[in-house]
Amino acid sequence: MSSRIPVTVITGFLGAGKTTLLRNLLKNSNQRLAVIVNEFGSVGLDGDLIRSCGFCPEDDMEGRLVELNNGCLCCTVQDDFLPTMEKLLSRSESLDGIVIETSGLALPKPLLQAIEWPQIRSKVFINGVVTLVDSQALSLGSPVGDVKALEEQRKLDESIDHITPIKDLFSDQLTCADLVLLSRSDLVDSNVVESIKIDISSGLREGTAILPISYGEINPSLILGLRNDKDSHSSFFSNKISSKHEHEHEHEHEHEHLEVISTSICFEANITQSEIKNVLMPLVQNFQILRLKGRFWLPDKPLPLQVQMVGPRMSTWFEKAPEDVWRPEQGGLELVALSLKEGLENEIQLGFNKRFS
Numbered sequence: 001m002s003s004r005i006p007v008t009v010i011t012g013f014l015g016a017g018k019t020t021l022l023r024n025l026l027k028n029s030n031q032r033l034a035v036i037v038n039e040f041g042s043v044g045l046d047g048d049l050i051r052s053c054g055f056c057p058e059d060d061m062e063g064r065l066v067e068l069n070n071g072c073l074c075c076t077v078q079d080d081f082l083p084t085m086e087k088l089l090s091r092s093e094s095l096d097g098i099v100i101e102t103s104g105l106a107l108p109k110p111l112l113q114a115i116e117w118p119q120i121r122s123k124v125f126i127n128g129v130v131t132l133v134d135s136q137a138l139s140l141g142s143p144v145g146d147v148k149a150l151e152e153q154r155k156l157d158e159s160i161d162h163i164t165p166i167k168d169l170f171s172d173q174l175t176c177a178d179l180v181l182l183s184r185s186d187l188v189d190s191n192v193v194e195s196i197k198i199d200i201s202s203g204l205r206e207g208t209a210i211l212p213i214s215y216g217e218i219n220p221s222l223i224l225g226l227r228n229d230k231d232s233h234s235s236f237f238s239n240k241i242s243s244k245h246e247h248e249h250e251h252e253h254e255h256e257h258l259e260v261i262s263t264s265i266c267f268e269a270n271i272t273q274s275e276i277k278n279v280l281m282p283l284v285q286n287f288q289i290l291r292l293k294g295r296f297w298l299p300d301k302p303l304p305l306q307v308q309m310v311g312p313r314m315s316t317w318f319e320k321a322p323e324d325v326w327r328p329e330q331g332g333l334e335l336v337a338l339s340l341k342e343g344l345e346n347e348i349q350l351g352f353n354k355r356f357s
């Protein structure tokens, strides 16, 4: 595992299903997560919901759940967000990841820039921006289900220094997204889901996947990233199953599980750093790669390059590898990827062999 802490940002408008997704991650990921929730107006509501899923025992509560209620996160980055991150990172050895749930009014970009600030940059990496889109609201003509409630939320926040129209906020949420989840897909027909995918895809960066979900149900590895090979081989990734589920909100519905293909690759090749992006990026789109994690050994570098990808986002840094991992004689790579299409292994081998052998 890398020494850098993955930071996952969950964004989306009021009621889009952010807290529901977060509760699923906390309950099912088996990871030690710290959570930063940004809400205002209805102080503490999301925090209560998160606490009630029992993810942090009383004695540890203080440290792992941080509620920033002093206003819009993107407008109070320096006052609240950076000190909070520094505090959490001071005990990073007891954390597997940090998840930030933004209020739907926050612009994601200033937050992402703050994660790159020198004080914290070398200790974290952006593990992905996940944008929740309410498919039911969108099918009725607006990205927000309850526009009145959203306007109320805006009025309640005195610190907010941007009066951004809903349309522009939505477009910002889409451009920043590394993965889009269409929530409430249980409430709309599958053809509506398909037409929403087409409608919003022009606002996304190339390679950003759109996945329909119901009640925040998704394999946590797709959101939080792959920690080790065991994650990628979990039973979640068995063949597509159609199943009935009992939810804690006491209703039943039919829904299909996503068929995700896990690929592990390891081979020797004379790889150069500049080529990694050139080979991998086109494959993200063609094979609908949702997640990729790898270690690349470059013949001219003493330390291996860590690579983390989520949709179109690629993060890389050099880091010492543990003693017991595979090492090539000169150069080579070892990676694991989660994609929606098969055949990735051949293409990656071809991509690197074609260029370097």
Ligand SMILES: Nc1nc2c(ncn2[C@@H]2O[C@H](COP(=O)(O)OP(=O)(O)OP(=O)(O)O)[C@@H](O)[C@H]2O)c(=O)[nH]1
Pocket: 012, 013, 014, 015, 016, 017, 018, 019, 020, 021, 046, 103, 104, 183, 184, 185, 186, 187, 213, 214, 215, 216, 249
């Ligand atoms: N039918 C259906 N309801 C959902 C789904 N996801 C969330 N909900 C419900 O929608 C309501 C709002 O969900 P939240 O997860 O609180 O939404 P949020 O984005 O966190 O909302 P704020 O924190 O207020 O911005 C809750 O009653 C959820 O149970 C879904 O996929 N399908």
